[in-house]
Amino acid sequence: MTTSSARPVLMFDSGIGGLTVLREARVLMPERRLVYVADDAAFPYGGWEEGRLRERIVSLFADLIAKHDPQIAVIACNTASTLVLADLRSAFPDTPFVGTVPAIKPAAERTRSGLISVLATPGTVKRQYTRDLIGEWAAKVHVRLVGSERLAGLAETYMREGFVGEQAVRDEILPCFIEQDGLRTDIVVLACTHYPFLVNRMRKTAPWPVDWIDPAEAIARRALSLLPQNARADALPSEPDIACFTSGKPDPAIQRLMQGFGLRVL
Numbered sequence: 001m002t003t004s005s006a007r008p009v010l011m012f013d014s015g016i017g018g019l020t021v022l023r024e025a026r027v028l029m030p031e032r033r034l035v036y037v038a039d040d041a042a043f044p045y046g047g048w049e050e051g052r053l054r055e056r057i058v059s060l061f062a063d064l065i066a067k068h069d070p071q072i073a074v075i076a077c078n079t080a081s082t083l084v085l086a087d088l089r090s091a092f093p094d095t096p097f098v099g100t101v102p103a104i105k106p107a108a109e110r111t112r113s114g115l116i117s118v119l120a121t122p123g124t125v126k127r128q129y130t131r132d133l134i135g136e137w138a139a140k141v142h143v144r145l146v147g148s149e150r151l152a153g154l155a156e157t158y159m160r161e162g163f164v165g166e167q168a169v170r171d172e173i174l175p176c177f178i179e180q181d182g183l184r185t186d187i188v189v190l191a192c193t194h195y196p197f198l199v200n201r202m203r204k205t206a207p208w209p210v211d212w213i214d215p216a217e218a219i220a221r222r223a224l225s226l227l228p229q230n231a232r233a234d235a236l237p238s239e240p241d242i243a244c245f246t247s248g249k250p251d252p253a254i255q256r257l258m259q260g261f262g263l264r265v266l
Contacts, residue, residue, distance in 0.1 A: 012080070015039075035243075060246065083127065120147060187212075
């Protein structure tokens with residue numbers, strides 16, 4: 001039987017965006033073994049009909065939990081979390097799940113102008129879950145929801161090839177910036193784990209400076225808080241961290257990227 005300390009932390013995303021969360025998890029829990037799963041065969045999730053995508057992800061997790069027996073599963077994807085987190089918790093009650101939802105509450109608490117934008121995929125923007133967060137935590141501020149069709153793909157291209165055109169990034173983020181009654185947007189919530197890979201490009205091409213909220217560290221901290229604290233801080237996992245792709249065949253650039261993150265591609 002697998003011992004508790006040897007059971008991995010599983011991180012799931014549609015592509016490589018969850019690596020932003022994995023990067024923070026490595027800092028906070030170096031003694032934990034990590035399994036990264038990219039559902040690249042279905043990327044991007046934005047074009048999927050909701051019912052089919054929900055069924056796909058729940059079915060995938062039946063296999064993933066049976067194969068890897070994780071201590072905890074982190075859904076490092078806003079689109080998947082806002083759609084299927086409740087279903088996963090219901091289907092697999094013995095596995096704790098940590099989701100990724102738009103950081104609307106901290107944005108509403110920090111804004112000085114009262115104008116914030118949530119930059120997300122179209123799926124996250126249209127989800128009732130997102131609107132409920134706004135109603136609960138940001139009723140007194142103006143929230144603009146911006147659904148980008150292209151940014152997640154641009155982030156994948158950037159991490160694979162090392163370059164994306166600045167104008168392409170600018171075009172996607174421009175709707176986030178509004179001026180109203182002499183006030184300007186001062187916070188943009190990055191509501192897709194892919195987007196922090198492009199944040200330097202965003203800063204460079206933005207019409208004016210804003211705070212960009214990246215939830216990766218908060219997600220990793222939440223995961224750590226739910227784990228049993230029985231591993232020695234100076235211990236290292238006896239098995240390597242691994243990356244799995246539902247396509248079964250990531251291209252060489254993505255394999256190199258995963259190796260750069262210390263992951264062995266299976």
